[in-house]
Amino acid sequence: MSSKLARGVALVGAGMSKFGAFKGKSSRDLFVEAFVEMLESVDKGIDPKEINALYVGNYSSDLFEGQGHIAPIMASWTGLSPIPAVRVEDACASAGVAVREGILAVASGMYDIVAVGGVEKMTDLPTEKVTDTLATAADVQYEIPAGFTFPGFYAAMATSYMAAYGATPETFMKVGIKNHNNGSMNEKAQFGAKITTLMEARRQSAIKKGLPVPEWETELDFMHDDRANPIVAWPLRLYDCSPISDGAAVVLLVSEDLAKRFTDHPIFVAGMGQASDGALHDRPVLNSIPSARIAGEQAYAMAGITPQDVDFAEVHDCFTVAEVIASEDLGFFEKGKGWVAAEEGETGRDGSKPINLSGGLKSKGHPVGASGVGQVVEVFKQLRGQAGPRQRAGKLKYGLTHNVGGTGQTCVVHIFERRD
Amino acid sequence: MENQFTHTAFNSYLNEHRLMGTRNLKDGSMYCPPRPIDPENHSTDMEWTEFKGTGKLEGFTIVYIGSTAMIAAGYDRKNPYCVGVVRLDEGPMISGQILGVDVFHPESIEIGIPVKAAYVDRGEGETKKSSLAFEPV
Numbered sequence: 303m304s305s306k307l308a309r310g311v312a313l314v315g316a317g318m319s320k321f322g323a324f325k326g327k328s329s330r331d332l333f334v335e336a337f338v339e340m341l342e343s344v345d346k347g348i349d350p351k352e353i354n355a356l357y358v359g360n361y362s363s364d365l366f367e368g369q370g371h372i373a374p375i376m377a378s379w380t381g382l383s384p385i386p387a388v389r390v391e392d393a394c395a396s397a398g399v400a401v402r403e404g405i406l407a408v409a410s411g412m413y414d415i416v417a418v419g420g421v422e423k424m425t426d427l428p429t430e431k432v433t434d435t436l437a438t439a440a441d442v443q444y445e446i447p448a449g450f451t452f453p454g455f456y457a458a459m460a461t462s463y464m465a466a467y468g469a470t471p472e473t474f475m476k477v478g479i480k481n482h483n484n485g486s487m488n489e490k491a492q493f494g495a496k497i498t499t500l501m502e503a504r505r506q507s508a509i510k511k512g513l514p515v516p517e518w519e520t521e522l523d524f525m526h527d528d529r530a531n532p533i534v535a536w537p538l539r540l541y542d543c544s545p546i547s548d549g550a551a552v553v554l555l556v557s558e559d560l561a562k563r564f565t566d567h568p569i570f571v572a573g574m575g576q577a578s579d580g581a582l583h584d585r586p587v588l589n590s591i592p593s594a595r596i597a598g599e600q601a602y603a604m605a606g607i608t609p610q611d612v613d614f615a616e617v618h619d620c621f622t623v624a625e626v627i628a629s630e631d632l633g634f635f636e637k638g639k640g641w642v643a644a645e646e647g648e649t650g651r652d653g654s655k656p657i658n659l660s661g662g663l664k665s666k667g668h669p670v671g672a673s674g675v676g677q678v679v680e681v682f683k684q685l686r687g688q689a690g691p692r693q694r695a696g697k698l699k700y701g702l703t704h705n706v707g708g709t710g711q712t713c714v715v716h717i718f719e720r721r722d
Numbered sequence: 723m724e725n726q727f728t729h730t731a732f733n734s735y736l737n738e739h740r741l742m743g744t745r746n747l748k749d750g751s752m753y754c755p756p757r758p759i760d761p762e763n764h765s766t767d768m769e770w771t772e773f774k775g776t777g778k779l780e781g782f783t784i785v786y787i788g789s790t791a792m793i794a795a796g797y798d799r800k801n802p803y804c805v806g807v808v809r810l811d812e813g814p815m816i817s818g819q820i821l822g823v824d825v826f827h828p829e830s831i832e833i834g835i836p837v838k839a840a841y842v843d844r845g846e847g848e849t850k851k852s853s854l855a856f857e858p859v
Contacts (some may be wrong), residue, residue, distance in 0.1 A: 434790050443729040448817040449785060449792045449805040457783030458807055465833035490785045532799075536784040536828045580761075583807045583815040588781040679731055 305604050307409035310558030313718060314635075315344040316682040318675070321549035322492040323425040323669030329363055329372060330379040332550035332669075333421045337380045339553040340417070345565035348379070348554065354413035356387045357404045359397030359420030361671035365435045367423050377417065379451055391671075393439035394620060395549070396420060398674025398705025398714040404555050405571050414560055419552035420672035432546050436670070437709040441581040453543055455709045456621035457535035462588035463623060464537070469641035471537040474622035475525040478541045478664055480650055481619060485661020487692035492667030497521045504530060542622040547667035551675035553682065569685050571720035572607070572700065575600025584708045594631035601702070601715040602633070609633035612717070613698045614684060615655070615678035616682035618706040618721040623667040625649070628704050629636050629657060632715070651694060659684060659692055674705035678716065685720040727756040731770075739841045745771035750760045754815045755786065773812055775839030776859070779832075780815055782806030784825045787808055795844060804828075808837055808856050822857035836858075 312555025317339025319332040340346060358373040362663075369375070377387035378685035390400035404418035424432055436452050445455075462471055478497070485491040486499070495503075501516075501524050518524045525531050531539045554564075561568035579585065593611055599694045602608060609632060617632070619625035627642040634655045643649060649657040660666050660680040663673055682700035683689040703716045725746050732755060735742040735815050743754030747767045751760060754784045759766055784790070788803045797803045804820040821840055837856040845851055 391836060429787075430790055430793070433787065437789060445817045445849075446789060447791065448855075449789060449797075449803055451785055451787065451789050453787070454783045454785045454805055457785075458781035461783060461833060462781035468830075504848045532800075533784070533786045535786065536802075538783075581817070583817050588807060706727070 304658055305600070306629040307405070307571070309409050309411060311405045311408045311550070311555055311571045311680070312558050312561035313553055313571070313682055314341045314556050314561055314564035314568050315317070315348065315554035316552070316679040317341070317343050318490055318551035318679045319549050320490045321547050321669055321676070323546070324548045325425070327548065329360070329421045329423045329428040329550070330375055332423065332548060333376045333419060333552070334379055335340055336419060336550040336552040337417070340485055340554055344554060345567070346383050346563065349384060352415050353382055353385060353417050355385050355416045356382050357390055357416060357418045358387065359390050359671045359674055361393055361396050361422055362389060363423065365438070366427060372421070376421065376598070382417070392712040393707035394618070394668070394670040395674055395705045395707030395712040395714050396671040398677070398703065398716070399576065399712065401553065401678055401716060402574055402576055402673060405574065408555050408557050415554070415556045417552055418675060419497035419550060419553055420675035421550040422669035422671040423548045424546045424669060425548050429546065433476060439711070441673070445581050445583070445599055446625060451535060453535035453538050453621060456623055457538045457590050458582070459627065459709070460537050463627065466589055467638040467641060469626070472522060473536065473626065473641045474542050474647055475522060477619065477622040477625050477644055479521050481662040481664040482693060484651055485665025487690070488661045488666055490543055491661045491665050492659060493665050497524060497541070537622055538623065544620045544663040544668035547669040549667055549669035549672045549676065551672050551679050553675055553678050567686050567720070567722055569682055570719045570721055571716065573601035573603070573605030573717040574715065575604070576712070576714040579711050585710070589627060590637065591627060591631050591706065591713060593710045593713035594628060594704060594706065594715070597713045597715040598704070600634045600715045605700070605717045605719070607618060607700060607717070612655070612700050612702045614659055614694055615657050615658060615702040615704060616680050617657055617663070617704040618673070619664050620668060620706070621666065624706070625657060626663065629655070632654065632702065632704060651692070656694055658693055659689065673716065674703070677703040677705060678718070681718050685718060725758045727758040727768060727770070732756055733851070736841065736854055738852070739852060740768055741773040741774050741775045741839050741854065744768040752812045752814065753809060754812070754816055773810055777808040777810040777837055777856070779820065779835050779837055780807045780809045781833065782820055782831060784828050804831070806856070816854070819853065819855040820857070821855050
C-alpha cells in the first residue's frame with residue numbers, strides 16, 4: 303500500500319447547517335442548507351453541474367427517519383442527479399470516512415470535482431429509541447446484552463483511564479466547560495452557551511418560580527450538582543455527553559491542479575489514515591483506542607509531519623473523556639499525560655494545542671453521520687482565517703480532524719494544510 | 723467450512739451456565755467470545771473450550787439511563803446497574819453486568835478486583851435466557 307495519493311486533492315468550499323433540534327426539518331432540508339452554504343463559500347464560484355459525484359455520510363436514516371437509500375435523495379434535492387451518489391456508513395465516523403472516499407476518488411483520477419456531505423436527523427425519535435439506535439454501532443451480540451449503552455462504554459473507558467493515570471471526574475468536567483466556552487463563539491452550535499451562562503439562566507429561573515436559588519459558586523459546583531448535571535453513566539454526567547442532534551455539512555474537493563480555479567486560498571489534503579477494530583472488549587486496554595493511533599500514524603507519515611507540527615485539532619469528543627484519550631492517541635501528549643494537559647489549559651483556545659475550537663461535538667452538537675464533515679468545515683475556516691470570534695490567533699498551517707465510529711471500531715484522521 | 727462457533731451456540735452454553743469460547747488447536751490461543759478464525763494466524767482449526775469464568779475487572783460504569791432491555795428488566799435512574807469489561811484469566815476480555823457491587827458508591831469499586839462468572843436468568847419456560855454477568859470473588 304502506497305502512503306501517498308496518486309494526485310493531490312484540495313478543499314475549496316465548505317458549509318454546514320446549524321446543528322440542533324429542528325422539528326419539521328428532515329435530512330434533505332438540512333442537507334440543502336449545508337449544500338447552498340458550501341456553494342456560496344467557493345471564492346470564485348462553482349457551477350454545480352461541474353460536480354462529478356456525491357458522497358454522503360449517514361449513520362442510520364433508516365432507523366431515525368424510516369428512510370433508506372438516502373444518497374440519491376440528497377443528490378436529487380441538491381439538483382445533482384444523475385451523478386453517482388454514494389452513502390457511506392461507519393457509525394459516527396460515517397462522514398469522516400465519506401471525506402476519505404471522496405479524496406480517494408479524486409486522487410484516483412476518476413473524478414476531478416466531488417461534493418462530500420454528511421447528514422443525520424436524530425430528534426424525531428424519543429431518547430430511549432435514539433439510545434437503542436446508537437447501540438447498533440456496538441456489538442449487539444456480545445456487548446449490548448451485557449447492559450452497555452454508548453455513554454456506558456466511554457464511562458468504562460473513563461474508569462480504566464482514571465485508575466491507570468490518576469485523572470478524576472473533574473478532569474472531564476473541565477473538558478466540557480472548555481468546549482462550551484469555545485462553542486459560545488460558534489453561531490452554528492446547538493448548545494452554544496458557556497456553563498456560567500447556563501448557571502445564571504438556572505438561577506434566574508429559580509427566582510422567577512420562587513424556588514430556592516442554587517448556591518453554586520464555580521462552574522465545577524454546577525457540574526457536581528446531581529440535579530443540574532445528573533449522572534448518565536458514572537463517572538459521566540449530562541454535560542460530559544454530546545447531545546442528540548440534527549444537522550448536515552458539505553465540503554467540495556477538487557484535484558490539486560484545479561484548485562486555483564476556485565479560490566486563491568485552497569486547503570490541501572496533507573495526510574490521512576483509517577483503521578478498523580473489534581468490540582471494546584477486544585482491545586488490549588480500555589484507555590486507548592488502537593484504531594486512532596494507527597490512523598494518526600498513517601496521516602502523519604503521509605503528511606511528513608509530527609504531532610507537534612499540528613496547529614489545532616477537531617477531535618471526536620462524543621464524551622469528554624474521549625477528547626482526553628484522543629489527545630494521547632494522536633500523539634499530542636504522552637500516554638497518561640493528556641488529562642494533565644487538559645487540566646492545565648494546554649488544549650484551550652489559547653493553549654499550546656487547541657482542541658475543538660468549534661466547541662466540539664459536546665457543544666456544537668453531534669448529528670452522528672454529519673459530524674466528520676462538520677469537523678472539516680471548522681478546519682477549512684480556521685486555516686483560512688474565517689472562523690470569526692473563535693478564530694485562533696496567529697498563522698495556522700496544519701489542522702487535524704479525528705472522527706471515531708462506535709468506541710473505536712472505526713477511526714479516520716485527516717490532516718489539512720494551508721500552503722499560501 | 724461450516725461454522726459452528728456461532729453466537730447462538732455461545733448462548734446455548736450460557737443457558738447451561740457455562741462460559742464457552744474457542745481454542746486454536748495449533749497454538750492453543752483462546753478466544754471468548756468464540757471466534758471461528760484466529761485473528762493472529764487466520765487458522766480455522768478451532769475447538770470449543772470451557773473458560774473458568776474467573777478474571778479481573780478492567781473497567782466499569784454505573785448506568786443510570788439504561789438500554790431498553792435493561793429498563794425492561796427493572797433498572798432505572800433510582801435503580802442503576804453496573805456493567806463492565808472483565809479480563810478473563812485465560813487472556814481474553816468480555817463484557818458483562820457486574821453484580822454484588824455498591825452502585826451508589828462507585829468510588830468503592832476498584833479496577834483490578836477479582837471476579838467470577840455469574841449468570842442472570844430472565845424470562846420463564848421457553849423464553850428463559852441466561853445472560854453473562856460477573857460478581858466479586
